[in-house]
Amino acid sequence: MIPGLQSFPGDVIHSSSYKSGKSYSGMNVLVVGSGNSVMEIAYDLAAHGANTSIIIRSPVCTHIIYYYF
Template sequence: MENVAILIVGAGPAGLATAACLTHLSIPYVIVEREDCSASLWRNRAYDRLKLHLAKEFCAENSAENILVIPGLDSFPGEAFHSSRYKSGKSFSGKSVLVIGSGNSGMEIAYDLAIHGANTSIII
């Protein structure tokens, strides 16, 4: 094995993005992952239509720790949850649903809701 400068623990989205950045900078690395596939959280615990989209050059700072607090959400009478809990639009058929955000997850979820008969709106 060649000498490597970086050991990446975990082949999730952050680990894969880090690997992409290191590749772009020609810095050798090794990824270790306890699961039997990359991005196991996305592949095994996400909604049915989710596809893993990796940019060819991805070196943006990780902002996943930033949590958006929506004023008034605590008094919202409907159901509100993060995309990580979404599985399928089947149970939303005939219901009005608002998807907040138009990133890959938001657009995939909005499409899935629409094809399952939900009255789907997106806010950006």
């Protein structure tokens, strides 16, 4: 449980309930997580005009591949 969540006046939904970013146009939206669905949701929200931010609990493992020609 997130402290203060019960008194938060905005919407809180799980990714399984997300349908479209259309109704979030012009709103500030925080997307929590780092999986593929989070990135797709954040992109969709931004594409529909939401002011989108992403937060994750811990660093994301990244793999960098260098190509030398």
